[in-house]
Amino acid sequence: MNWMPLSIKGTPQGLLLQPKSQSWTEFLEALKQSLYDAPAFFKGGRVILDLGKRELKEDELLALRKLLNEHDIELFAVLGEDAQTQRTTRSYGIRTRLPGERHSQQRTNEPQVQGNALFLQKTLRSGQSIDFAGTIIILGDVNPGAEVKAGGNIMVWGKARGLLHAGAMGDENAVICALDMQPAQLRIAGYINRAPEGKNYQSQPEMAMVDGTMIVVQPWIARG
Amino acid sequence: MAGKIITITSGKGGVGKTTTTANLSMGLAILGARVICIDADIGLRNLDMMLGLENRIVYDLVNLIEGRCRFRQALIRDKRFPELHLMPAAQTRDKKDIREEDMERIARQAAEMADYVLIDSPAGIEHGFRYSTVAADQVLIVTNPEVTAVRDADRVIGLLEAEGHKNSKLIINRVKPELVRRNEMMDTSAIVDILAIDLIGIIPEDSDILFASNRGSPVVLDKNSAAGQAFREVTYRLQGQDVPFTPLKEPSLLKKLFGLR
Numbered sequence: 313m314n315w316m317p318l319s320i321k322g323t324p325q326g327l328l329l330q331p332k333s334q335s336w337t338e339f340l341e342a343l344k345q346s347l348y349d350a351p352a353f354f355k356g357g358r359v360i361l362d363l364g365k366r367e368l369k370e371d372e373l374l375a376l377r378k379l380l381n382e383h384d385i386e387l388f389a390v391l392g393e394d395a396q397t398q399r400t401t402r403s404y405g406i407r408t409r410l411p412g413e414r415h416s417q418q419r420t421n422e423p424q425v426q427g428n429a430l431f432l433q434k435t436l437r438s439g440q441s442i443d444f445a446g447t448i449i450i451l452g453d454v455n456p457g458a459e460v461k462a463g464g465n466i467m468v469w470g471k472a473r474g475l476l477h478a479g480a481m482g483d484e485n486a487v488i489c490a491l492d493m494q495p496a497q498l499r500i501a502g503y504i505n506r507a508p509e510g511k512n513y514q515s516q517p518e519m520a521m522v523d524g525t526m527i528v529v530q531p532w533i534a535r536g
Numbered sequence: 537m538a539g540k541i542i543t544i545t546s547g548k549g550g551v552g553k554t555t556t557t558a559n560l561s562m563g564l565a566i567l568g569a570r571v572i573c574i575d576a577d578i579g580l581r582n583l584d585m586m587l588g589l590e591n592r593i594v595y596d597l598v599n600l601i602e603g604r605c606r607f608r609q610a611l612i613r614d615k616r617f618p619e620l621h622l623m624p625a626a627q628t629r630d631k632k633d634i635r636e637e638d639m640e641r642i643a644r645q646a647a648e649m650a651d652y653v654l655i656d657s658p659a660g661i662e663h664g665f666r667y668s669t670v671a672a673d674q675v676l677i678v679t680n681p682e683v684t685a686v687r688d689a690d691r692v693i694g695l696l697e698a699e700g701h702k703n704s705k706l707i708i709n710r711v712k713p714e715l716v717r718r719n720e721m722m723d724t725s726a727i728v729d730i731l732a733i734d735l736i737g738i739i740p741e742d743s744d745i746l747f748a749s750n751r752g753s754p755v756v757l758d759k760n761s762a763a764g765q766a767f768r769e770v771t772y773r774l775q776g777q778d779v780p781f782t783p784l785k786e787p788s789l790l791k792k793l794f795g796l797r
Contacts, residue, residue: 435732437690437693437694437697438687438690438691438694439690439691439694439695440694453732455690455730456683456690456730457687457690457691473730
């Protein structure tokens with residue numbers, strides 16, 4: 313669970329795919345699995361492929377586009393630094409830059425437009441679950457036995473006691489905030505953290521994020 | 537005017553649904569209300585025993601649904617209160633013999649003849665729970681001060697909310713004040729904090745309940761019993777009175793040692 317051959321995250325322009333594996337076949341297989349696991353997540357959407365420094369061959373590009381088309385998904389853009397890949401991409405009428413916006417890799421203090429968020433004004437009770445590709449905001453409690461799974465961040469304006477999974481498609485920059493953080497389990501991307509045993513716990517707003525190779529939970533202090 | 541249909545349910549088994557149904561039915565009858573209680577736990581018939589009416593059963597709920605008897609024939613009149621009637625469950629049948637629409641029709645028909653119709657739901661969240669709550673005007677959720685029972689109650693409340701039941705009320709049963717004081721048992725405010733619905737009763741653990749159930753004489757009839765007093769308070773609240781919660785007293789040493797009072 314800790315390592316996935318790809319990361320998927322929701323952006324205002326579409327779903328951003330980042331291959332994490334050197335093998336293109338492995339990446340495509342993982343993508344196929346994701347399409348199979350969560351069809352609603354992708355349906356009718358568009359995808360932005362972020363290659364970073366890697367090259368993409370023509371047949372690799374075509375294989376990806378074919379797979380996406382089969383699922384009714386548009387390959388909207390292919391971002392990357394390699395000049396040959398950019399030329400190949402453009403020759404198929406696929407853009408190599410996003411209109412207007414620069415993609416940010418790091419957590420940033422700059423304002424970000426983050427696409428759709430789900431705003432839920434109720435308490436999630438045991439056995440209830442919510443699943444959404446973007447950020448989830450809950451005005452209420454998440455009771456023990458309830459599950460929240462977000463492609464983006466999770467904010468709970470209440471008590472978080474159930475299972476919370478942010479960055480569920482692999483976004484390690486996702487965070488989880490709650491006014492009162494007592495979850496059974498926290499997950500961010502592929503990382504899992506349990507609540508510490510014992511009763512030394514203080515009711516205060518806290519934020520969970522991935523730091524290095526683990527999820528850390530810290531008291532919430534507004535930073536400039 | 538049709539009477540009020542109240543379903544008693546819990547999710548988890550063994551928390552005291554049937555005890556609560558028996559006591560509230562009888563408690564409302566003591567106050568002079570016309571009450572019909574329906575045992576919806578087909579195949580695990582218990583309510584008749586707690587009311588001491590087991591040996592009077594001729595017809596049951598499934599017989600009525602199948603048209604083998606008339607409505608009145610399936611009702612057993614209580615031996616103490618003529619305005620209290622029990623509709624027993626079938627012991628040799630199965631929950632799948634009841635459809636939601638059958639149960640709804642019978643509950644509404646009962647409500648035409650009574651001020652209160654109390655339905656004792658089976659444990660669980662499956663078919664038996666669904667047909668028991670389909671006609672309810674109000675649902676009472678019974679839980680114990682245990683994390684498992686509270687978790688299941690939360691699940692049930694979520695399911696009820698999804699079905700549009702808005703005014704469910706909570707009864708916390710088997711509270712032991714001495715354990716709460718020693719921090720060894722969830723206190724009632726922690727339970728209400730999680731479940732976030734109105735509390736209508738806190739019933740102390742009371743060995744009288746066991747004796748009373750075995751005798752077929754609900755504890756609500758016992759003027760000296762703390763649990764009986766707590767159930768009586770619930771009946772007042774069901775009738776719309778604003779009754780303060782009696783602080784729970786720890787049982788005396790004598791009672792703890794010898795079961796005396």
